[in-house]
Amino acid sequence: MPRDAESDIRSLVEPDRVHRRAYSDPDIFEREIAQIFEKTWIYAGHETQVPNPGDYWQFQIGRQPLVMVRGNGDEIHVLYNRCPHRGVQVCGSRHGNGGDALTCPYHAWRFHYDGSLESVPLEAGYRDTRFAANKGDFGMKRVARVQRYRGFVFASLDPRGPDLVEWLGEARVAFDDICDRSPVGRVEVVPNCFRVIQRSNWKFFMENQLDAVHPSVTHMSTGYAAAEVERKLKRETGSQPLHYHYLSAFTTPFEKWDQLETAGYPYGHTTLGGYMGLRPSDPDTLAHEKILAQAYGEQRKEEILGRNIHHVLIYPSISVQSPLQQLRAIRPISHNRTLSEIWHFRLVGAPEAIYRRSLWYYNLVNSPATMINADDLENWQRGQFGLSSDGGDWVSFHRDYGRDTDANGELHSTNGCSELPMRAQFRAWVNYLTATE
Amino acid sequence: MAEHITAASGADLATYHDVSQFLFQQSHLLDSKRWQDYIDLFTEDGLYWMPPAPHYTTWDGTPSIFIEDRDLMTVRMKRVSHPNAWSQQAEWATNHVVSNIVIQGTDAGSGDLLVQSRFHMLEVRRDDVRHFAGTYQHRLRKLDGHWRIASQRVDMVNAQAAYEYVLQIWV
Structure with a gap:
């Protein structure tokens, strides 16, 4: 990369803010394709x-x-x-x-x-x-x-660079967590791929997945609507199906989200701790736990179920929700258009009820008739609109800046609402775009 | 297929007219955004189902684009009616046309009337136009002298295409 191009990239990213051109400049997008997508895993x-x-x-x-x-x-x-x-x-x-x-x-x-x-x-x-x-x-x-x-296939168009396992690093937990929940350590794909086009830069999606402040704002309408019907069902029938909780959990207040932990790893991968109470004690969960204990022993079972991972982002192409067996891959089309591909997996050997539970999440949250992503895509499109304007040059990532711990290339925060994931992603972004080979 | 043609030709004109009016009214409720009236067309155990592809024979245990009973439909209605449903700030409208109505016959077990039709829906959202088209398969039940929807299956020809944005409401 020519020196002026490199200094141009470096000038766009400061530790606590990023220039809007990172999202709105088609030339930057072409560099991302060449230097990130066509080089890494x-x-x-x-x-x-x-x-x-x-x-x-x-x-x-x-x-x-x-x-x-x-x-x-x-x-x-x-x-x-x-x-x-x-x-x-x-x-x-x-x-x-x-x-x-x-x-x-x-x-x-x-x-x-x-x-x-x-x-x-x-x-x-x-x-x-x-x-x-x-x-x-x-x-x-x-x-x-x-x-x-563990069955998840990656490709790299470049013969150089780290092997997949080294590159994944700690983000391997996404696949370990999803596969270990199967008593035979394997998942199989549910053979349907939902595809939705986001009218926004691919990084909006990447940043949103671990943004713990947005859910109770962006998804307020669905959260309250689901909570209302959930209460009605409980009143009338004494119980409510778990899948209502997948929607009503979006009313969780900021303070609770802030109790989660986030981490950012080299190569841009980031993780967010769990929040949905996805280890309930209903008979289906207990049956699943019993099968896991038989397969792995009590101690190993506790290690597996104690991981408390909600979301892992494997930069730059996928977001994995291992407790719900969902994976979303993105394929950037242009600086302001991104294709997303949405998959669901079945835990081989686990009770059918566990599959059906996560199927509700796939249908309600991740289908093209999603009651959740409808408002995400709207926000990102409006974000893309704003970042294409001259109304301001910088995107702010200041929340909890200066309070991350930074050791061996890993960033950690005990604030779930920290903008650490965005800062970590842009640190990797600069490294990818300025790599000389 | 020949059986269907026989059954269709055997349906009396009054039923055909009645069912046609019902389907037209259903579309009108959607285009008028009368969500509660639309939900009230469904029986207490009614289901609205949009499978991801035509080969699906059941929603039970398989992925769906929509699979909603009246309670989940109520969640959707309350969501789009909430003042902070941000995606609803964009002006939008739809226009449905329903045609090719075939009365396929009566289900021997339930007595439900089986009706197939074709739809074409145009949506305008902000400055964008989208088209959706496909087949409706209704199971209609007469309750207190009125048709009600025991189930509505919607097979969109667009179902597997990449969606430009999402579907916010029933098609």
Whole structure:
């Protein structure tokens, strides 16, 4: 990166505030795509999205249209979805199965699931050409690196940089927490992906996920509406379904949120402690606990259920709510548009009731008819509008600034409402954007 | 399919007219934002369901875009009616057109009338226009001389497309 570009990036981020251009400047966005999304580890999908040989699922990293393909065994490949012949997209559905070989619809070039060339028609016509001499180059290009952690597949377009596990660091807890709640340590995807476009810069989403001040403000309407009906049900029937609590919990006052803890890690990952009382003592939960105790022993079970993680943000592409088995991935489209992909997972071997409970969260909070994200997306769009104006240059991240502890590259706060997650993310943002290699 | 055609042609004109008026009135309540009146069209155990894709045969244990009984519909109504429902500050309006009404027959067990129709809904929000279209499948029950909705399944052709913003209210 040229020196003036580097100093430009550094000039946008101060420890307690960020210049609005970080959100509103299309040139900055192009640099983010090149320096962050097309370099670091980005979420591809879950291995159970492609259970059988030849199964594929399309997704995007930065500007690159990719396809995640299951090989003949356990292996999972991530390929550029492009035929080396004339550039045509080989896999045409969002997801499907490639049959015996991935086949280009234009001239029937065929590829093994790992992308290598299987055959071309009229091969004699290539005799003595550079094609014949370099057949190995005529496969669908594979991305530089594909690695998995507990079934969650990540890809990197850059061969350099830390391995996935090292890069995830403490944020691994997102996947440990979700998988350990299964007595066999595995989750499988619920085969449905909700997709919603946010009319805002991708960082609005990243910052919002651990922003503990916004829920009781942004989601006040739903929180109060759900609490009202929840009280009515309790009055009439003596009990209320747990899923009402998923909505009424948004009325939780600031003071309670502030009792949570936040942490920020190198590479921009951040965590927020739990708050929803997601370890109730109803019969379904107790049945689940019993299964976990049988599988892991009492002590290990307590370690697993005692983690108290509400939300983990794995910068820059996913937000994981492990106690509810939800994952949201974002795919930036432009500086003011972001696609989100929303998934739900089933704990293999856990009681059906645990799945159904979290399914309510998926339906009520994360579906395209969400009663929660409706107000988030509205706020972020209005934020994008404001940051495109000349009404002011800076975004404030001052709350609890100066009270974070900072050791070994980790930031910690005992204030759940601290703007630590935003400060931690921008610290990583500068590192990504100014990296020389 | 042939059975459906037989059943449809067998429905008497008065029922067809009656059901058509009911469906038109339902759309009118939505377009007029008369939420409580809309909810009151549903039976006490009525359900509004929008599956994520046409192949879903039950909402029970599977993901849904909407799955709401009258209580959850009431949450949604109270949410959009709350003065601090920020997303409602944007001016918005809808226009539904319902057509292709087919009376498929009567459910032998419940006696409910099974009705399929097609809808097209245009929404204006701020300066943006969105279109949603698809199929309604109603189970209608006559109570005290009035049709009520025992269940309404909504299959949108847009269901799996990426949503520009979200759906705030029933389609």
